[in-house]
Amino acid sequence: MSNDETYSTAYRSGMREEMERDGTIFVLGTDLFDRGGHFSQVKGLGPEFGADRIRDTPISEAAMVAAGVGAAMNGTRPVVDLNFMDFAYGAMDELINQAAKIRYMWGRPVPLVVRATAGVAQGGAQHNNSLQSTFMSTPGLSVVFPSRPWDVKGLLKSALRGEDPVVFMMHKMLTGARGPAGGPDELVPIGSARIARPGRDVTLISYGYGVTIAEKAAQSVAAQGIDTEVIDLRSLSPLDLNTIVTSVRKTGKVIVLDEAPISAGPAAEITAQINDHAFWYLDQPVGRVCGADSPIPHSPALVDALLPSEAGVVAALQQIAAATGPALAS
Numbered sequence: 001m002s003n004d005e006t007y008s009t010a011y012r013s014g015m016r017e018e019m020e021r022d023g024t025i026f027v028l029g030t031d032l033f034d035r036g037g038h039f040s041q042v043k044g045l046g047p048e049f050g051a052d053r054i055r056d057t058p059i060s061e062a063a064m065v066a067a068g069v070g071a072a073m074n075g076t077r078p079v080v081d082l083n084f085m086d087f088a089y090g091a092m093d094e095l096i097n098q099a100a101k102i103r104y105m106w107g108r109p110v111p112l113v114v115r116a117t118a119g120v121a122q123g124g125a126q127h128n129n130s131l132q133s134t135f136m137s138t139p140g141l142s143v144v145f146p147s148r149p150w151d152v153k154g155l156l157k158s159a160l161r162g163e164d165p166v167v168f169m170m171h172k173m174l175t176g177a178r179g180p181a182g183g184p185d186e187l188v189p190i191g192s193a194r195i196a197r198p199g200r201d202v203t204l205i206s207y208g209y210g211v212t213i214a215e216k217a218a219q220s221v222a223a224q225g226i227d228t229e230v231i232d233l234r235s236l237s238p239l240d241l242n243t244i245v246t247s248v249r250k251t252g253k254v255i256v257l258d259e260a261p262i263s264a265g266p267a268a269e270i271t272a273q274i275n276d277h278a279f280w281y282l283d284q285p286v287g288r289v290c291g292a293d294s295p296i297p298h299s300p301a302l303v304d305a306l307l308p309s310e311a312g313v314v315a316a317l318q319q320i321a322a323a324t325g326p327a328l329a330s
Contacts (some may be wrong), residue, residue: 007174008147010181011041011115014156015079017184022077025160026053027057028147029063037082039117039175041327061090064115069099072112077160085169086129088096099165100140109163113156118145119171119209120280120307122258128296130260130326135167136236136269142190143237145169147211149181151234155186166190171209193240195247202321205270206257207233210308211225215255217313226321236266244270247280250282253320259307263292284323289316 005013008187019025027042031237033056046054055100057064061082068078088095092325102110104230120128134220142161144166145264146152152170182188196211205212211232218228231246233240248254258267293305307329 004096004178005149005153005181007146007149007152007170008039009178011156011170012043012045013181014153015042016045016048018157018160019045019053020183022160024076025077025079026055026071027079027081028057028067028169029054029060029083030057031083032056032081037081039172040169041115041168042081051239056067058133059222061087062094064297065091065094065099068112068114069094069102069110072099072110072165074100074106077111077113079113079115079160082106082114082116083132084127086127088114088116088131089129089184095165095167096134096138096141098150099279100138102141102163105311107223110159110165111163112165113159113168113170114165115170117172118169118173119173121301122300123173123296124298126296129263130186130291132236133260133265136154136266141165141237142235143169144235145171145208145236146188146192146234147171147174147196147232149179149209151194152233154180155234157187157188158190161187162190169208170284171210174212179210188234191235191238193231193233193235193241195243196231196232197228197230199227199251201228201251202253202255202317203231203244203251204255204257204313204317205231205233207236207266208259212260213308213310213313217308217317220314221321224318226317228317239270239273240279241273244274248274248278249281251279254282254284255287255289255313255316255320257289257308257313259291261293262288263293265290284320287316287320289313293316
């Protein structure tokens, strides 16, 4: 069973179904009960479930996450909605030093979900940070970043039925993207990638909005005889290394597409893992097409200049397919 939904409404329908299924699930954050969040992600759920389960809080990310950690340790399943992932900087101790480590220190589950909209769009330097790089390197946190409505809903259900903290990132540029969404019990396992487009010549790896760019670029070069396999990671932690390595062994050529800054980001870790697990299958060095090492400006023209584009990915695919050198761009 599936329904056509937007990226945002798939989240809302998944949340509604899980709240109906499990009375211990509740959401806390700012502008949720009446407004439904900055991206309408829980619109209508406040009047439907009441103020105890869609809870508006003061503007303190530290307090929100701390309350969520305590509630998760005491038998409930809280969802802390930060609206923008950049605001997580105000709750790093609570998230990284507490939620991520309590299972290790005390053997206690912390079934907490921290959801926020992420990714680069308009809004300037303080609303376009790539925190996935930080969370991906934090043991104890799962990090998911879906690219389509089906995975938004399926990953949310897995997160809400798990026992450990999950950082749930949703790209701003995908808010209105439409597609099928699964039914009440169609879950997407955390840590499972998918082959978005099968191919034999080059492996192109991405996540979130990068998958949209990757699929368009793969379609563009198909007419030139370059058959590109696109991998949608869906989860950054844990990584589905089996799917990645299986594809690399088949194609021998890899590009990692990531809008996060090129230095010390997800693309760097994915590249290192490929070198560790599939080096002898590579015909070319792993290519990276990433964001520049720069804060994100307000100017749309400057933003476009700093981020990976379809044209840039097409050029990288052409270069690596022709074996003329490593496809490295920033």
